[in-house]
Amino acid sequence: MNEPQFSSISDRLPPQNIEAEEAILGGILLDPEAISRVAELLQPESFALKSHQIIYRATLTLHFQGKPTDLMTVTTWLADQKLLEQVGGQLKLTQLVDRTVSAVNIDQYGLLILDKKIRRSLITGGHTIIELAYDTSQDLETVLDKAEQQIFNISQVRPQQDLVSIGETLIDTFQEIEDRNEGISLPGIPCGFYDLDAMTGGFQRSDLIIIAGRPSMGKCLSFDSTIVLSDGSVVTIEDIYNRQKAQILTLENNWKFKITEPSDFIDDGIKPVFRVTTKLGRFVESTLTHPFLTIQGWKQLAELKLGQKIAVPRKVDVFGSEKISECQAKILGYLIGDGGLTDSNAVLTNNDCRIQQDFINAVKDFDTNLKVRIDNSHGTRADSLNVTKNQQLVIDNRQSFAKTLRQTVQIKGISGSEIAQDLGVSPSAVSHWMNGKSAPNSEFFKQLCDLLDIDTTVLAPDGAETIQINNRNSLVIWLEKLGLWGKNSHQKTIPEIIFRLERSQIALFLNRLFATDGWATVLASSQSQIGYTSVSEELARQVQHLLLRFGIIATLKKRSVKYKETRRTAWQLDITDALSLKTFISEIGIFSKEEALLKIENALMNKRYQTNRDLIPIEIWQEIATVKGDESWQNLAKRAGIPGYSNIHVGKRQPSRERLWTLATALDNLPLQQLATSEIYWDEIVSIEFMGEKQVYDLTIPETHNFVANDICVHNTSFAVGLGHNIAKGQKLPIAIFSLEMSKGQLVQRLLSSEAKIESNRIRSGRISQSEWEPLTMAISSLAELPIFIDDTPNITVTEMRSKARRLQAENGGVLGLVLIDYLQLMEGGSDNRVQELSRITRSLKGLARELSVPVIALSQLSRSVESRTNKRPMLSDLRESGCLTGDSLITLADTGLQVPIKELIGKSGFPVWALNEKIMKLEIAIVSNAFSTGIKPVFTLTTRLGRKIRATANHKFLTIQGWKRLDELSFKQHICLPDNSDVYWDEIVSIIPDGEEEVFDLTVPNLHNFVANNIIVHNSIEQDADLVMMIYRDDYYNPDTPDRGITEIIMAKHRNGPTGTIKLLFDPQFTKFRNLANPRSS
Template structure:
């Protein structure tokens, strides 16, 4: 081992610190002399001290040089007495600097016994640690006075410094190759001693572990998939906003802002804001029509709420029931004169007799004959004005005919604001709106009813969009309830519950709440239907299974943080604390695109900064960090829909920073029934390892149980003829 022979920086720093604070930094010169003297008279003292003290643990520069000379001789297996050390210092031209042979002789005379070397060495280590703290904090204090300093970056740097000091008193900027080779040989020996066993943290899936060797320390692992797996609605779908307006989902994507209705677990509506707006390109869409005349156009994979839970459209047929709102108590703030409301009602009920112009959505006057749709201001009326409109509409006729389907559905929608269910029918060239009574329930009761599907018809390729709704994962589209992390969560569960090497795991979820994650873990572990649990429809035997699953998790160490919009600095700070307090061995981030970076001007730069920070976190804590990421829609243009590295969304830096990139792919989700080997794809998920910095790439097939949102090792079917082989005499023998 070779140590730096140049003048150590410690004493220079000490002088600077003295000038800054007016006080002498912590030091113990007499103990330094005692430790060096003990090392000169006893080789065992060298062994003890060198294991505790790095070279910069000494306050005086000459003591540092003497210590380095002793350690160099010890590494070579040579004696470390007075004569050999003086010769070593003479070779490095430092003998006169340290005071010559007389000073070395003085050190040996100060020591009667080396019995207390370890105790004294630890005192020196503490003094050096205090000086290191003073050095670090003095730098940060100076930077804090600089007006150009970013406060959050400085806080992160200070916390990084403190964490590194707590891990080790010294952190060299570069290591000698000899040291690195020695560590590498030791690492390879440890791996060899595993005798083929897993060297990293298990994913819980045998073939994936065989491919990757487990999740390795300091690795950044990216698990990527398409957002919502193709669960999208047509671009023209109207979405009810909190101000009463109806806005196309395509327009919401352009605005990147919305406040809309979502259905809670109690089947009541509340206002929420999407966390992401997704353009999914062109896809085949299908129009669903119900007996009440409600319509919505979605992809086959988009789930609808049914009495059995959320089911994709591809699993529904005519005659199935889906949830629709029984009331939408949303009102705006706009008021208009009663004359405008009366004129609008008259133009609907008596279109042939009303000829006077009326105001449109922009306040301009237009002719009302043949009204095709309601003025935009109608939907944002306040409660009293809208009630006046509905009262006048229902006062004369029990049902009314209009010439436009859009107008008929708009009227049915406004009736729904007051809990009045209405049926829209096409009869004799016109559209009839028939109020059917109130759908309003008692206060606190459910705000949905189940409506029968009467038609499902293909509409061809259409632009489609989706919204990411945290917590509830659904929204109201065209007066129908529609739905919007299981693999990574399974990896965390398997790592924490491993029988061979359980580790503490930290899960940072910006998409789902802690309760939802816990519920998903419990239902998956208990093998009960997740939607039945969410709707409170578990049988007693299923509930008992959930309780048993909870008991199994009681002894695991999984920490969940559901802070929304978590920033890079906050994530790193929390991980450092968890590492220090609970020695976490795995971090899961769900998901990368929902994190907040420091750069707000350019989204790609922001994602690149987040990606680099996650890789830095993995190296700093020396644990694997798994981050979920979204893919762009390029895979949708391919025939087999298989993702690849170029599909990583928003930044190529993710691919560069990651040590492992894995894609989740389910062919059955895209209507592909058989793979290229003619094997069925139903219930099968592929984990495609597209990048592996330190190993091979490949594809692993897993079993996916969608009712439980659970991934398992795939039990491969073995043909009977595979059980036997033929020997040289052509007789069958057991394999």
């Protein structure tokens, strides 16, 4: 080892205690047993003098060999090694013995020497830090990390980095084997799951452990589930997944909705889905494990039954900012309701004189070139209002066009025959144009204007359509752009623009829509009702949603109605709730039915508000009982001012929102008050139907973990957190959790829920029953004692993580039990190539594990390629970020030029292939470090314009002009990179087709990370740095009828120092908790 250079730092002698060094060496020579008292404390480098280092190393060597360390033995050993003269000869050793009285204080002398050694190390480290500070070629983050590491290395007991004799290691190894044989300890840190501990021997210090699984396990919605965006748009969850960006509604703990942004977008493949339909007629399709919000918290669909109530929004207060003209809003309302859109012209069928005149005025405002012709059937059927072109106006416009054309031709000095020749039409056609007998179609009109070098508005100020009799009119063209034209009454829907309109314009549209197929009435029973009927289910659901934006609750029902001589299905919307009726009348209204609305308004004024629908689920009485404590119900009701307080039907009737508010106010309880004034309507489940298998997606919502789909509230990792909890609790070791997905508060709530066995949503909302306060208090007390430390810095880097972990370890006396990262894909990197960046991150995490001598667990998400296989159990290859190739893929060897099938290279390494250097876009020779099979997977055949083909998995990456892209992200006409001698060629994709399932393979090419296969440049696999890789699998996620319901398999896919296999745990989704299946095995 090189001697530290102190001269450049100070002229003073470095810290040292020569007398103590001599006393220790003399003591060892006097008493051969003394060395065992300092062997673990001191290294040879702890001594300041070189001669003392040599003598101490000699005594250590003899001690490890089981030989005495007396004067004669040490002298002989040094002489044999030709080191005696370097230490000062036998005289030096004799002087050490003569100056030492005894070895009784050797322990204290050892501490004195260690103190001086650390001070010398500090000086050396300081010198290194000074040099680092002057080195401006390195970025500041790197300099700070190296400087911190210098100080950290001095104070921490770290894995030995120098060459160590096997003798030293064998002594420690023997002691460990003896302890394990006697059942005193496991090789590593026990995690509390018995079968897992038996397989791993506990988590080994310095190991990197990756726990992987599919995100959002089972919590998925059908691809066509609709979601409202902040601008009022209504899109499907599949649209949001494709955009990878959205602002949507989420329910907060105060029972109010707010706008949020998903943090992740998940394609979960094809899954069995079930349709949940409510009494209001709303429905959503989800997997069986998707949670819905009940008054008792979030519950999976599998736990729900008919008659139970789930939370749905009572108001979606989202409006857009876009505008259309008032006449456009009216026309759309009328034509979507009573319009015919399949003929040559738009037709409104209606007998109401006011509606007819209003429609005529709207059409006139829309386009003065249009006119409305009323076809009166003299009472045999309803009147038809046909929107056509104004023929006389067209004739007048055509004469004006002809006059301007003649003048322009004369000015330009061009003849009619020349125009005919240039345009490729007959001279008679041009003559008719110039005389006003006919007009060119739109194509020839534009060519004519180009030929005459004039703007189109010169010949036709209001457009070419105004001079053409047979062309479609402007209303038809507009309706076609909106996607309405050509749809019959069963196919009609509300165009997208309506959903993005401001509040007043949506109200105007609904006003005219209800004027067609809507009604308002007061029944003989004095029940007031406003309704709307359509034979288009989608249209009726869209109207129900638009009403919800105003806070109007409407029930959708399927009806059978008479039509001519038959019956057909219709969809009826009923509004009966008094508050909703008042809102409708004040904000929307119905044109031409004002008198009917006035009757409803008068009826509501003389009637006390009551509801038998908008009620709080009966289970709420339990929570009220908890809050009131020992006070009697009668006294509480009397104090709240409730008439008939002697019997308020506790536990027998569902309380109204008003009743709950009254009681909550008397109790001064904020959570109950918030529930009473919530934006939630508790809707009853009326059916749960299996709908087959469909493509499903999910969203990850930060903090609240829920969103609104199909106007229903729906919900969106825990094994690793359980491991950390068990280690902190069972071993009393500090645990560092770096939570990149959840906040500290959310993670603590999850731990509390698991510990207290209380559903996490009820903990968040504060709705705790009387019987649950004791376990909650005990859980808080228990967790508070655990040495669990949480950091929720988003996008943290490995450097920042290492710094915080070092500090935590130092603050806990050099002890740290576990570092847990949730999750790997959210860690910050500095590379465009995410595959290589994740590889660098895992290597850095492995380095962190070794540096701190602590297990590091990183959670990782598996890609959706798992879902495409018949056997959904994850494999080690699923963790790799790159895909795989079929066995017949030909790999070009760089040394011989031969093309060898990849399956024939399995198990080989060190052979050269061609790879692309992306910095200079040239091919270079690269060495393969690994060739392996990744199992049987679905494959696709990709074909290029040049006829090159390759068969690969969906996640295999190809180089495009925009960078590396997965096969399932590519499309026709995109270009991928091919080798062309030493350069590259960009070839067009002509087809990508599914090609069955078969065994697939991959190569690992360090540094360049790509290779040439089938004369196409493809990405390679990244080496896995983890010591253990565990995969999480739940069979009931894919197979609802499995006998292993509630069982989670932990698949040990990789175990560098032990067996692989599968263990099973119980999973309790309500508390997100894993449990052992059996008691610990006896030794």
